[in-house]
Amino acid sequence: MPRGRAGARAPRSRLGLSRCRSSEIVLSPAILLSALLNGLLTGAVYALIALGLTLIYGVLHIINFAHGALLTAAMFAAYFAFKTFHLDPYVAVFLLTPAFFVLGYALQRFVIGPASHGDDRNMLLVTLGLAVIIENALLFEFRADTRTIELPYAFATINLGFTFLAVPRILGLVAAFVVAAVLWLMINLSDIGRAIRAVAKEKLGAQLVGVDVAHVYAVTFGLGTACIAVAACLLVPTYYVNPTAGNAFVLVAFTIVVLGGMGSIPGALIGGFVTGVVESLSGLFLGESLGQIGIFLTFIFVLLVRPRGLFGAGA
Amino acid sequence: MRDDVLLSICGLHAGYGETEVLRGIDLVIHEGEIVAVLGSNGVGKSTLNRTISGIVRASAGTIRFAGIAIERERPRDIVALGLIHVPEGRRIFPNLTVLENLDLGSYRRASSRRALNRERVFSIFPRLYERRSQLAGTLSGGEQQMLAIGRGLMAEPRLIILDEPSLGLSPLLVEELFALIRRLNAGGVSIMLVEQNVVQSLEVAHRAYILAEGRFLMSGTAGDIASDPELKRTYLGL
Numbered sequence A: 001m002p003r004g005r006a007g008a009r010a011p012r013s014r015l016g017l018s019r020c021r022s023s024e025i026v027l028s029p030a031i032l033l034s035a036l037l038n039g040l041l042t043g044a045v046y047a048l049i050a051l052g053l054t055l056i057y058g059v060l061h062i063i064n065f066a067h068g069a070l071l072t073a074a075m076f077a078a079y080f081a082f083k084t085f086h087l088d089p090y091v092a093v094f095l096l097t098p099a100f101f102v103l104g105y106a107l108q109r110f111v112i113g114p115a116s117h118g119d120d121r122n123m124l125l126v127t128l129g130l131a132v133i134i135e136n137a138l139l140f141e142f143r144a145d146t147r148t149i150e151l152p153y154a155f156a157t158i159n160l161g162f163t164f165l166a167v168p169r170i171l172g173l174v175a176a177f178v179v180a181a182v183l184w185l186m187i188n189l190s191d192i193g194r195a196i197r198a199v200a201k202e203k204l205g206a207q208l209v210g211v212d213v214a215h216v217y218a219v220t221f222g223l224g225t226a227c228i229a230v231a232a233c234l235l236v237p238t239y240y241v242n243p244t245a246g247n248a249f250v251l252v253a254f255t256i257v258v259l260g261g262m263g264s265i266p267g268a269l270i271g272g273f274v275t276g277v278v279e280s281l282s283g284l285f286l287g288e289s290l291g292q293i294g295i296f297l298t299f300i301f302v303l304l305v306r307p308r309g310l311f312g313a314g315a
Numbered sequence B: 001m002r003d004d005v006l007l008s009i010c011g012l013h014a015g016y017g018e019t020e021v022l023r024g025i026d027l028v029i030h031e032g033e034i035v036a037v038l039g040s041n042g043v044g045k046s047t048l049n050r051t052i053s054g055i056v057r058a059s060a061g062t063i064r065f066a067g068i069a070i071e072r073e074r075p076r077d078i079v080a081l082g083l084i085h086v087p088e089g090r091r092i093f094p095n096l097t098v099l100e101n102l103d104l105g106s107y108r109r110a111s112s113r114r115a116l117n118r119e120r121v122f123s124i125f126p127r128l129y130e131r132r133s134q135l136a137g138t139l140s141g142g143e144q145q146m147l148a149i150g151r152g153l154m155a156e157p158r159l160i161i162l163d164e165p166s167l168g169l170s171p172l173l174v175e176e177l178f179a180l181i182r183r184l185n186a187g188g189v190s191i192m193l194v195e196q197n198v199v200q201s202l203e204v205a206h207r208a209y210i211l212a213e214g215r216f217l218m219s220g221t222a223g224d225i226a227s228d229p230e231l232k233r234t235y236l237g238l
């Protein structure tokens, strides 16, 4: 995970990991297992962000450059839900997820789609422009200040005997599975889900059975944005918020999407978990500040072996 | 004018960007008819179909279907009226199963009778039933054509436009296809048939139009057109 809050309450220290420098470690199975579990838990949030990104790529065939800015916006929304309305992020998630679905739907339907004038390649540029606008609006409104919220249980842990697991991260894991399951059911068993898959591969055929492509694009964009809202609510309890907070996560999510296979939902899920574990283990062996190097090394290695990613079509 | 006009097109112009492909099309299809639209490659037969179904915008002219002006309607609303276009090249969903392809056929229309219509399609194409759980992209060309037609039938079409349905089929399957077209028509579906297979199309059709240079060069009963020697030689290459 991108470096969390600095200072006395560094979340990592509660996880029994951060003080381990490679030189000091006595590698016991317990430490490895604990790093593995924590990696899975971090990976869950990565998976959520990557899920939204890969869904949009799979159907609209664009990389959504606004993903990071929207994640930041969602983190601000969760932050103010807590500060202003005293809504716990784990409660706010039930409001922010539908709200961000609607926001994503409206952005695609009324901004990105129309501004692209029917040429899908333009959508990429429009999302880039959108990212710049959102980021600067946040910067203008909130300055570059870094904000945090204090939840009584943010650093609560569960004792497994050999290790402690952070409660917020366990919730993150559960949420990632719930979101993935809901998405899977929807995409596979509902009419709109079938239409989404149909548009992804055969747009003209879909139009000719009466599918409204603009609507399907917007629903897909909305779903991707809703995934981000869930991730934001999971991040805010233990992570700081500032106008660029989302970008570091989305950079990792981009690599996950490529790693898992562009447009593949299982790829995003498994890629997210793999990345979380790789980061955690390389943090253990190389020192925490180098944790992300492991991600990019794995990324290059996987692409050498499977150029279309783990679950890429035709790989 | 007969009062059972289902589709009527007047002075239709359409094309892509600067290039005008259709330059003043007039066409009528009555309830219960099979009408063949013939013409050599690249004259704009598929463009006409795409304009009727709302994919390509008409630059001038009117299209009325079942009494409603549709030249400004979106494809989804045209499908909802029961005008179903089975396109050239099948355009099935390769990443979906046969069953899912059929279900999407009733996405906009007749969805409440989906199960019933599935049974009907499976009785017409038993092969599709055998392959129902298979991804459509792995079907043979002939099976894909059956699926494309079956998907169109799921919407309970009032008028079905078939764009080169016999393309790539074996002679035996082509025979079966034309027999099917007759049966569908006997069951009350009006059909607009766009074909390269001139002889068989003129056998099955009631009337025919010959498209050349953006206009209909000629129209008449299928029998008249089939026996016009000048036409055969110049435009149909027979």
Ligand SMILES: Nc1ncnc2c1ncn2[C@@H]1O[C@H](COP(=O)(O)OP(=O)(O)OP(=O)(O)O)[C@@H](O)[C@H]1O
Binding pocket: B016, B021, B039, B040, B041, B042, B043, B044, B045, B046, B047, B048, B088
């Ligand atoms: N999307 C498009 N953009 C630009 N021009 C097009 C497009 N589609 C077709 N055309 C052009 O319009 C003309 C008519 O094409 P159309 O596909 O309608 O012909 P057709 O009569 O169906 O031919 P065929 O019998 O080969 O299917 C052709 O000259 C073609 O090159």
Ligand SMILES: [Mg+2]
Binding pocket: B045, B046, B047, B088, B163
């Ligand atoms: Mg054609």
